[in-house]
Amino acid sequence: MWYHRLSHLQSRLQDLLKGGVICQALPQPTFKSLLPLAVRWHHTASKSLTCAWQQHEDHFELKYANTVMRFDYVWLRDHCRSASCYNSKTHQRSLDTASVDLCIKPKTIHLDETTLFFTWPDGHVTKYDLNWLVKNSYEGQKQKVIQPRILWNAEIYQQAQVPSVDCQSFLETKEGLKKFLQNFLLYGIAFVENVPPTREHTEKLAERISLIRETIYGRMWYFTSDFSRGDTAYTKLALDRHTDTTYFQEPCGIQVFHCLKHEGTGGRTLLVDGFYAAQQVLQKAPEEFELLSKVPLKHEYIEDVGECHNHMIGIGPVLNIYPWNKELYLIRYNNYDRAVINTVPYDVIHRWYIAHRTLTIELRRPENEFWVKLKPGRVLFIDNWRVLHGRECFTGYRQLCGCYLTRDDVLNTARLLGLQA
Numbered sequence: 001m002w003y004h005r006l007s008h009l010q011s012r013l014q015d016l017l018k019g020g021v022i023c024q025a026l027p028q029p030t031f032k033s034l035l036p037l038a039v040r041w042h043h044t045a046s047k048s049l050t051c052a053w054q055q056h057e058d059h060f061e062l063k064y065a066n067t068v069m070r071f072d073y074v075w076l077r078d079h080c081r082s083a084s085c086y087n088s089k090t091h092q093r094s095l096d097t098a099s100v101d102l103c104i105k106p107k108t109i110h111l112d113e114t115t116l117f118f119t120w121p122d123g124h125v126t127k128y129d130l131n132w133l134v135k136n137s138y139e140g141q142k143q144k145v146i147q148p149r150i151l152w153n154a155e156i157y158q159q160a161q162v163p164s165v166d167c168q169s170f171l172e173t174k175e176g177l178k179k180f181l182q183n184f185l186l187y188g189i190a191f192v193e194n195v196p197p198t199r200e201h202t203e204k205l206a207e208r209i210s211l212i213r214e215t216i217y218g219r220m221w222y223f224t225s226d227f228s229r230g231d232t233a234y235t236k237l238a239l240d241r242h243t244d245t246t247y248f249q250e251p252c253g254i255q256v257f258h259c260l261k262h263e264g265t266g267g268r269t270l271l272v273d274g275f276y277a278a279q280q281v282l283q284k285a286p287e288e289f290e291l292l293s294k295v296p297l298k299h300e301y302i303e304d305v306g307e308c309h310n311h312m313i314g315i316g317p318v319l320n321i322y323p324w325n326k327e328l329y330l331i332r333y334n335n336y337d338r339a340v341i342n343t344v345p346y347d348v349i350h351r352w353y354i355a356h357r358t359l360t361i362e363l364r365r366p367e368n369e370f371w372v373k374l375k376p377g378r379v380l381f382i383d384n385w386r387v388l389h390g391r392e393c394f395t396g397y398r399q400l401c402g403c404y405l406t407r408d409d410v411l412n413t414a415r416l417l418g419l420q421a
C-alpha cells in the first residue's frame, strides 16, 4: 500500500523538480520511517552525557544533552568550519554553498570523544563538536528566547523599583551603561537622571548607546506645539497610546524623549507595555493573536505643510513574531496613522477588527497604564518596537527634544557589554 503512495509522491516530487535540480536518489522527507533503510543507532557515552546518532538516507539524527536533533546533509556540509570553508578570523563563510551537491551524503560518520567527523564523497572532512551542534541546531534554538523580557503592567513596573541611571555613570562608566541597557532590554523603557536640559547633552546620551536614526523629522528633533509639521504631535492635543513611525518599512527602534521646558499644566506621558497586552490576547484568544500576526496592514504619513512634503508607507502586521519560536519582536500600533485597509479580503477583515478590538481593550486597561511627567534632566528611552507612548493634553509652553535610535546599534552595544539581545 505505501509503495503506491510513495511512487505517487515520487512522481509529484519529480514534477516539482522539473527543470531544477534532479537528484539521482530523490530524498523522501515524509517517508523516512517507512523506508527500509539499514539505519542503526550508535551509542556512546561522552563526558557523562550520552550520545546516540543515526545516519539516515536523507538526514543525520543526533540525541545529545536531552535534545533530539535532525540535520540535513547540505546543512552539515554548508556549516563546515574547516579552514577552507570558513574564515574564523572574519567569521565569514568561504565555501560557495551553490557548489554543494544538493543530494550530498557523507561517505562515513564517526564520533571521537565529543567530536563528530563527517567524510564527504570528495574526501573533505567536516568536524563538529556535539555542544556546538546542540547550540546551533534548530531544536536547540526553538527552546530559547532571543531576548529575555519582563512584561509589565503599572503595578509590576512600579513594584520592580527599576533604578534610573545617573547621567555621569551612564556616560563615563561601563557598569552604568550596562545597568541601563539591561533594564532597558528587560522592560522596554529606562531613564537617565541629572542630564543637563539641553539638546546637546541629550544628543551625547543618545550617541553613547547608538547611532542616531535621522528621519524626515531630522536628526535631533526639538518640538513644541507650533503646528510646524503636519502631525498632531506638534499640537497641545492629547495623544492616545501608539508606536511611532509605523509608516516606515522598519519602524524606528528606540525613541528618546527629553522635556526641556514646560510652563503649564497637563502633558503627562503615558507608557503601555504592548507585549504585555499582546500576551493577554494570546492567552485569552490565541486565534486572534495569530490573525494580528498574519494580516499585513499599511500605515501612512502624508504631509504637505510649508517646506515639508512627505509620503511614507510602511507595511506589516500589528504583531510581528519569529516563526520558529513564536516570540514577539515588534508591535506596530498607531490608530492615527493606520492607512486604508486594502490588503485584507472581505472574509478576514471582520475577524481582524474583532482581534484588533481585543488588543485595544488590553492596551487601554487602566491597570496597564504607566503615567509619568517628563521633567528637565530626566531622559526617557522607549523601545518603540514594544512600548506604546501617548500624552495627556496640556496648556502652556512645552518643549520636547529627542531623537530616534537605530535598533541594531543599541543591540550591538548591549551585546558588546555581554548582554543577551
Ligand SMILES: C[N+](C)(C)CCCC[C@H](N)C(=O)O
Pocket: 217, 221, 223, 231, 232, 233, 242, 243, 244, 245, 246, 334, 336, 337
Ligand atoms: C515629534 N516626533 C518627531 C517625535 C514624532 C512625530 C511623529 C508622529 C507620528 N504620528 C508618528 O507616530 O510616527
Ligand SMILES: O=C(O)CCC(=O)C(=O)O
Pocket: 233, 239, 244, 269, 389, 390, 391, 400
Ligand atoms: O508630546 C509628547 O509627549 C509625545 C508626542 C508623541 O507621541 C511623539 O512625539 O511621538
Ligand SMILES: [Fe+2]
Pocket: 233, 242, 243, 244, 389
Ligand atoms: Fe509618538
